């Protein structure tokens with residue numbers, strides 16, 4: 001993780017213009033995360049709140065390289081993570097009221113993972129509100145793809 005962070009920070013420091021472009025994309029992603037929040041509250045949280053077997057384990061909560069690009073690009077502090085914890089133990093960010101992290105501070109896989117029960121609910125949803133949720137999720141994925149592509153191009157010029 002330290003070497004990944006060094007790589008990302010070095011790249012952003014070397015090319016301020018590219019770092020600014022990454023900031024623009026990551027800020028857009030933050031905006032989409034905020035827009036998504038009420039939909040998560042309505043569509044997902046009712047399930048997760050009463051879930052007898054939460055899927056939140058440490059290995060899901062841990063950020064991957066692309067998450068680190070996003071968090072650095074928008075200047076967010078990285079969450080402290082205890083690496084001594086077992087991968088399969090309950091996630092260290094899971095509190096009695098659910099995840100303690102803001103949505104955009106979680107790993108991307110946490111936002112995109114839906115268990116079968118939640119997916120079944122989605123199948124029966126055709127409301128305009130749900131369509132908007134779906135649209136925002138895809139918009140988020142598209143901006144993230146742009147962010148990663150931009151970072152890769154920045155890195156290839158430095159390598």
Ligand code: SF4
Nearest residue numbers: 047048051054055115
């Ligand atoms: S996504 Fe599904 S398995 Fe995970 S906490 Fe929510 S209801 Fe439980």
Ligand code: SF4
Nearest residue numbers: 056061091094099110
């Ligand atoms: S949603 Fe939160 S508590 Fe669950 S795995 Fe992700 S970071 Fe951990």
